[in-house]
Amino acid sequence: MRKKIAQYLAGKKFIQKIMETPADLREFQERPTPRLITGLVLMVLSFIMGWPTVAALSVLAVWFQEPLIAVIGCPATYALSYVIFIVGAWLSHAPHYMGVLARYTLQSFLRKLLA
Numbered sequence: 001m002r003k004k005i006a007q008y009l010a011g012k013k014f015i016q017k018i019m020e021t022p023a024d025l026r027e028f029q030e031r032p033t034p035r036l037i038t039g040l041v042l043m044v045l046s047f048i049m050g051w052p053t054v055a056a057l058s059v060l061a062v063w064f065q066e067p068l069i070a071v072i073g074c075p076a077t078y079a080l081s082y083v084i085f086i087v088g089a090w091l092s093h094a095p096h097y098m099g100v101l102a103r104y105t106l107q108s109f110l111r112k113l114l115a
Contacts, residue, residue: 002113049084
C-alpha cells in the first residue's frame with residue numbers, strides 16, 4: 001500500500017516540483033523586523049482579548065440578568081478579536097511563513113515516504 005501511494009505521488013508534477021526545489025528555512029534565522037514583532041503581538045492580543053472577554057461578558061449577563069450584554073457584546077468582541085488577528089497575520093506575513101514551513105514539512109514527509 002505504501003509503495004502504491006509513493007509511486008502515485010512521485011508521478012505528480014506538483015510533487016516533483018516540490019522535491020526539485022528544496023525549501024529554504026534561512027528566513028527563520030533572520031532577525032525579526034519591527035513589522036513582524038508588531039504582527040505577532042497583535043495576534044497574541046487577539047487571543048488574550050477574544051475568549052476571556054466573551055466569558056466575562058457572559059458572566060456579567062447572568063449576574064445582571066441582562067441577556068443583551070452577551071447577545072450583543074460576545075459576537076462584537078469576537079469579531080473585533082478576529083479582525084485584530086487578521087491584521088496581525090497580515091503584518092507578520094503569516095501566509096508566507098506558513099507556506100515555507102508547509103513546503104519544508106511536505107518535503108520531509110515525502111522523502112521518508114519515497115525512500
